[in-house]
Amino acid sequence: KAGVTQTPRYLIKTRGQQVTLSCSPISGHRSVSWYQQTPGQGLQFLFEYFSETQRNKGNFPGRFSGRQFSNSRSEMNVSTLELGDSALYLCASSLLAGGQETQYFGPGTRLLVL
Amino acid sequence: AQSVTQPDIHITVSEGASLELRCNYSYGATPYLFWYVQSPGQGLQLLLKYFSGDTLVQGIKGFEAEFKRSQSSFNLRKPSVHWSDAAEYFCAVGSSNTGKLIFGQGTTLQVKP
Numbered sequence: 001k002a003g004v005t006q007t008p009r010y011l012i013k014t015r016g017q018q019v020t021l022s023c024s025p026i027s028g029h030r031s032v033s034w035y036q037q038t039p040g041q042g043l044q045f046l047f048e049y050f051s052e053t054q055r056n057k058g059n060f061p062g063r064f065s066g067r068q069f070s071n072s073r074s075e076m077n078v079s080t081l082e083l084g085d086s087a088l089y090l091c092a093s094s095l096l097a098g099g100q101e102t103q104y105f106g107p108g109t110r111l112l113v114l
Numbered sequence: 115a116q117s118v119t120q121p122d123i124h125i126t127v128s129e130g131a132s133l134e135l136r137c138n139y140s141y142g143a144t145p146y147l148f149w150y151v152q153s154p155g156q157g158l159q160l161l162l163k164y165f166s167g168d169t170l171v172q173g174i175k176g177f178e179a180e181f182k183r184s185q186s187s188f189n190l191r192k193p194s195v196h197w198s199d200a201a202e203y204f205c206a207v208g209s210s211n212t213g214k215l216i217f218g219q220g221t222t223l224q225v226k227p
Contacts, residue, residue: 004157033213043204043217056212090157092215099146099208100165103215105158 001027004093004106012112018079021109025072025093032074033103034066037088046089049074050097078111086113116141118207120218127195128226135190135221137205146208147188148215149179153201161203164188175199200225 005024013019025032034046045058049068066076072093078085088108094101117140127133139145146165150158162173169181179190188205202222206215 031213033215035215042219043206043215045214045216048213050213056214058214092158094213097213099210099212099214101208101213102148102160102163103208103213104160105150107157110155 004091004104006089006091006106006109008109009107010110010112012114013081014114015081015083017081018077019081019111020075020077021089021091021111023074023076023091023093023106025074025091026104029093029095029104030072031094031097031101032068032072033092033094034074034076035090035092036060037090037108038086043090046076048097055097081113083113086111116207116209116216118205118216118218120203120205120221122221123219124222124224126224126226129197130194133190133192133195133199133223135203135205135223137188137190137218138186139188139205139207140186141207141209143210146210147179147181148206148208149173149177149188149190150204150206151201152204152220158204161190195223195225197225197227199223 031050033048048056052068063079068074090108092103092105119138148163149161164181202220205218
């Protein structure tokens with residue numbers, strides 16, 4: 001079974017632009033979560049989606065948004081990019097939603113904001 | 115509030131030596147605990163998890179972890195480290211009603227030949 005895939009793998013943007021990242025979960029998984037990883041803040045939870053509904057959101061500004069489609073694929077969008085948004089964005093999928101579910105991570109999208 | 119602490123930022127061990135990476139958590143109920151490993155430029159790979167039952171759990175690549183409720187710890191161990199184990203290791207706790215994982219700051223493992 002194929003793992004979690006994320007596209008693109010690398011991205012360079014300039015301040016003020018917006019970006020959309022894509023995540024395809026493991027086949028049959030219905031929950032997708034997003035995390036931001038930076039050297040200073042570590043791994044931080046962005047949001048969790050299940051059956052096209054956002055179940056939980058982390059402590060990030062409204063510039064960060066996401067959605068999930070009926071096939072469980074998910075996208076996250078960051079508008080008005082800031083230098084501090086440079087990070088590795090990781091997507092994880094699980095069969096169902098909830099903390100007892102094991103999350104499987106994709107390789108990440110590395111975003112550089114100049 | 116839930117939190118995870120990995121006291122050791124960086125650990126160096128010799129190849130063939132034993133390894134123990136420490137993880138302490140703060141969570142009100144029975145936690146769901148995970149260890150992940152990340153190689154440079156890669157995503158996170160699940161090593162093992164604890165939900166309930168036997169407090170000693172076995173994982174992939176010869177790793178094991180022991181859940182100790184009295185010490186709020188979930189330390190990761192390996193009896194003999196290989197050079198390919200060099201990576202960053204993350205301990206995480208998941209709550210019962212959200213899919214949010216809270217991660218520790220990570221421990222970077224360096225393996226000396």
